[in-house]
Amino acid sequence: MRLHFTTARGDEVEAEGEPGETLLRAGQRAGMALEGTCEGQMACSTCHVIIAPEWFERLPPASDEEEDMLDLAAGVRRTSRLSCQIVLGEEHDGLALTIPADSYDMRAR
Numbered sequence: 151m152r153l154h155f156t157t158a159r160g161d162e163v164e165a166e167g168e169p170g171e172t173l174l175r176a177g178q179r180a181g182m183a184l185e186g187t188c189e190g191q192m193a194c195s196t197c198h199v200i201i202a203p204e205w206f207e208r209l210p211p212a213s214d215e216e217e218d219m220l221d222l223a224a225g226v227r228r229t230s231r232l233s234c235q236i237v238l239g240e241e242h243d244g245l246a247l248t249i250p251a252d253s254y255d256m257r258a259r
C-alpha cells in the first residue's frame with residue numbers, strides 16, 4: 151500500500167508499505183527520522199508520528215500503555231501515535247502522516 155510521509159522539514163515522501171509490517175519499519179525504510187530505539191517494546195517514544203486527522207479515526211485505538219508512552223513524547227498532538235504499534239494492512243492504502251519536528255535520529259548524527 152502507498153504511504154504518504156511528510157518530514158519535519160515539510161518534504162513529502164511517498165513510500166510503499168508491506169502488509170504485516172509496522173508503520174515504524176516502513177517509515178525507516180523510507181528514510182524517515184524514526185529511531186525506534188526499543189523496537190516496539192513501548193519503552194521509548196522515538197517512533198512517535200502524527201497521523202493525518204482523517205486517518206487517525208480509522209486506526210484501531212491506542213492501548214493504555216501506548217497512551218502512557220505518548221504522554222512522554224515531545225510535541226504530541228491529538229492525532230499522535232507510536233508508529234511501532236500500527237501494523238499495516240491493505241486498508242491503510244493512502245495513509246498520511248507527519249514526522250514530528252522534534253523527533254531526531256541518532257543514526258544520522
Ligand code: FES
Nearest residue numbers: 188190192197234
Ligand atoms: Fe519504542 Fe515504538 S519503538 S515505543
